[in-house]
Amino acid sequence: MNLNAKRLLEINTVLLLTFICVFSLLLPAYAENETEAQVNNGTLTLSMDEVVRLTIRNNSNVATKYLQRVTEKFDLEKAEAKFEPVINIDGSFNAEAFQRNMRISDNGTQTPASKWDAGAKASITQKIPTGGTLSFVWDNNYSENSDGTLSYDGDSAVSRSKTYTREASSKWRIELTQPLLKGAGIDYNMASIRLARITDKRNILSLRDNLSQLINSGLNYYFTFKQAKENLEIQQQALERSERLLEVNQFKQSMGRMSASDVVQAEADVASGRLSLEEARNSLDKARRDLLNHLEMDPNLEIEPIDDEIRDVEPDYEQCMQVALKNNQTYMDKVFAVTESNINAMMAENEREWQLDLKGGYEETQTQKNSYSASTSDDELSAGVELSAPINLWGDDQLERKKKLLTAEVNKRKAKLELKRAKTNLQTEVANAVRDVRMRWKMIRLAQKNTELKALQLENENTKLMVGRTTNFEVVSYQNQLVQAQLAETSKQISYVQALLILDQLLGTTMETWHVEFKHNDKQLEEDLNNKIRPLVWTWW
Template sequence: MKKRAGWALLPLVFLLLFSGPAFGEGEAQGELPLLPGGGIGKTRDMSLPEAVFLVVRGNTSIENAYLDRVAQKYGLEVEEHKFKPDISFDSSLVRSGSDDDYNYAGSDDITDTNDTQLQASVTLTEKIPTGAQFSFVWQVNKTTGDTAGSYYSDDESVRNSWNIQFQQPLLRGGGIDANMASVRQARITEQQNILSLKATLIDTITTTIYDYRSFLESARQVAIVLRSLKRAYELLEENRALIAAGRMAQSDLVQSQSNLANQRIAYQQTLNDVQQSRLELLRTLNMNKNTKVNPTEVLSLPENLPSSQQCLALAYANQPAYLQAKLVLDYSKQDLILAKNNMLWDLNLLVNYSRDNTKSDSYGDSDNNYWDAGLYLSIPVYGQTRMSRQSQLLSARSNLFKAQNSLRQTNENLQIDVDNRLRDLHIKKEQVTLSREALRLSRLQLENEQEKLKYGRSSNFQVVSYQLDLANAENTLLTAEVDYLNSLVSLDQTLGTTLDTWRIAFKTQRKAAQKKVWGQ
């Protein structure tokens, strides 16, 4: 009697366990079981586009990348200021004094001297793309002093001077190509930094999509296990009815009981899996780990796939790694220009003009002008200086050849990656088709076997096996659909078109990051 009372409670337990839409026979993808635990508060429905939006807005890696962009952008502005004037102002105020006591022939002479010197200067320097440099210096010195003792005197002098200098390198350091090389390199570096930011966004979004779909897959696996539990319980009840009618041996019940126990174990495992995948998604989104999330994506599978030629054209225009390799080659070319120029002799044209005007109470006024012009030549005939320049030239040539090799290898790798992604995509698409057919046949097979069991034409073992086959077929189809969609995401990542696919406006700067770094 105790044993029968225990079994009598099972219908109530399973009624509570299996209540809800998850046990409908339909395959509505939006119907997921209510997952126990895993957070506090109200459950938040989250679509995949919403997850992508959240990660772009709040992911730590993306935020750090935008913080880096502030200094990177300013670094370009600094280099582009190379041919704009630099202006500086200097000034000083100095007060000095002395007390001198002279004793000569029995008489004392005490002299007290005080001087004040005020100096101010303005310097303007400007380079031009030919390598020439203009400089202008204007300086004012005002000195006042007084001496008190056996006699008193005071003096004031003002010196006003300015100098203009023009220096043009004629060989080493001269020429537009050599002097614009550093600016071009700064612009190339800026493009590389922008591509790195884009790659960070693409990689983070791709990871988010994988995490989201892993969470979605785990949640739907819970629904599959719950349906398996329901079928296992229903089979157990049917077995009892057959035993009661004398159409099945009591010993055959063990198979159904074992199946039910195994499904309970699988249910607990899927609950653990779904919580792990939920936490992984929340970590990527930089959200509170206690947030309860319900993934609502409908697995819509596109039928039309792009051609290899279309994919390669997109990759050549958008793939960050390929574009980076092209920029490295451009940067190396500028390095070679600098290294070749550095091997030339130093031949400089230097022109100076100065004017000096002084007004002094003691010495009167003076007005002086001075100019000079000359050519200055320096040749490193032998030694470390010449060897160092030669070493830079060799390194520049080596780096250029390596950059060419890297670009060629990157191009080949990109073509292989595109081919692999497309082939994998077509295989995954075919697997979805086959999995759907396998699931249809598995359902039909189980239905037929259940009918046979009612009339004693099948064994309990066979029905349990087909139930497991159906659960496996459901999981296989789910995995195939997720893998197919993830293959599309992987293709997007390879082509560098992830941002376009998800309609994300790519911004090279964020105002919030600028305010933080600039302290506003």
């Protein structure tokens, strides 16, 4: 096998990566070969696609994020239920029985007595977007009492009697309260829901970003493993060259054409190569275990990576910025902060006003005492206004009032400045990332050319050594230079694919790049948790 064929074989074993952005205008599509990870005889065959899918499927941090998402989604549901009716039913029951002993002079009696009462109350409260509250209350009560008494009527007359009372009442009331100043208005009353929705959007972006970071971590572990594997192969090839050189030198020494001192250089190079080979094996085993730990798989598995074709990606800055301004989490967080500060400022201005409420209501009560008495009925219609007008001229209350307004205005301006700064930072980061991708591709080509030249230099030096036109030291030096060139080429490959990952993370398109469906929540997990707690929600004993 000639040198060019050997070199081609070495290049084909270098770490390869395919990268695209979700937007086809930015990056070329990468091969969509969705192969499933297979384990044969304790060896796990892995591609980049499978690293991504195994990360999403196996890594427990993914499950943790989706568990947290269940409570976050419920917080939004709770906030959006603000204008849904609140219905409560309260019931009460009390029963007592006792024996009463009574005595007057020498007369006495034992009388059983009892009392019991029951009540049921239903209430419906409905908040409306204008700030008003509509409420309905229906209160029902029933009680019975039985008792015995002794009374002294004269010189010796003592009478015994039993009493029995019963009372039932039913009352219902409907009432409307509508603020006219403080607490009034659709904007003010919808503010809490708008803030909750913004928080939920921020949580969704955070979930997407966390999943993207897990994917990138898995890919980086994979790249580190492939780099360690390539490094091991390079060190093995270097050791083989050193051993062949040592054999040649020992043969020349036996023929009297080389001194023993010259052979020492080759022997030292072999010893150094064996040390480097052991270090490479240790690094490979560590990288293998780190990758399997991230994938949460059997740490004793061996890994066989699949080589992929590398491609030149030339992202366009303007198009990248358009994507980043819509997807970048850090920038979107500042956009949300501006909206939140405007809402909070509006609420602070509303809450400084006096409390002026318009009230109206109707109430009806029906009562019946004992079976022989007639029932009574009362009704009441009411309407009016209620004003609470604190006038804080000086002191803590006035300063606190001023502080709230001042803080709200400061936060508004601060949020706008931070948004402007965030956009500038994003422009710089995207520009650097785009330039870095282009530059590292050029460095790959330069590193490949350097490796080819170093290999050619070594071949020429070996030819010179055979005819005695160079020293053993020079050959060993060129061997070391070739090893360093090969390692540098592998490092440039890793740097290139990492630059692509960084750009993808900035654009917020990692999930789309790897064709991973981004779910805002895990519906099956949510259903399982709700089924678990549902019996506890609807039972009270």
